Amino acid sequence: MNKTPDIRAFRPEKLFKPRNFIKPALSQKQYLEIGAGKGMHAMQFAEANPDKELIAVERTKNKFDVFAQRAKELKLDNLTPVHADALPYVVHAFPAKSLDGVFLLYPNPEPKSAAQRWLNMPFFEFLLSRMKDGASVVLASNIESYIDEAEQQARELWQLPVERKVIPKTSSRTHFEVKYLQRGELCQELVITKPEGYQTRFDY
Incomplete structure (x- = not known):
């Protein structure tokens, strides 16, 4: 970025390893999903992308x-489900510039805590x-104000290029997505x- 973001610095040293933490062996094509729920998207992604690790x-x-x-049951060798809080897990699991992509699909909009x-x-x-340079975060939501705010923060606070897309009505990546699209949202x-x-x- 061109300048330090106007936000307090994160303190990774304050976060302890999650319970029963196992450091993952990372792939050349490594992806992360945070808030995977019951794994609907994760399993679809792993099945469709056998050359990528999630x-x-x-x-x-x-x-x-x-x-x-x-x-x-699906025996997907390229998928690793992890039961943990995402913040300490990310801190201890991934070195700098190791991820090819991150999925944040329908996160809690935190209406009372922006x-x-x-x-x-x-x-x-x-x-x-x-x-990695060139990697992307995919953030999906059915709440327009959440998307509006996130787009503004990406551009102004984090100085990142953003592409905004409407999700097709036929998409079915998560249980939430199916429910929202069926409602016509x-x-x-x-x-x-x-x-x-x-x-x-x-960057270290």
């Missing part, structure tokens, strides 16, 4: 248990540092790309 993190135990069982939305968090700078996504030479305070 680590899919879910914090809620009952959702993770369903996901892990389904993934086990500071907890992904692009408003100091952690987002650390997440960017873990991505407008679902949109941002593709936020890390440019060549983009710098953060965590």
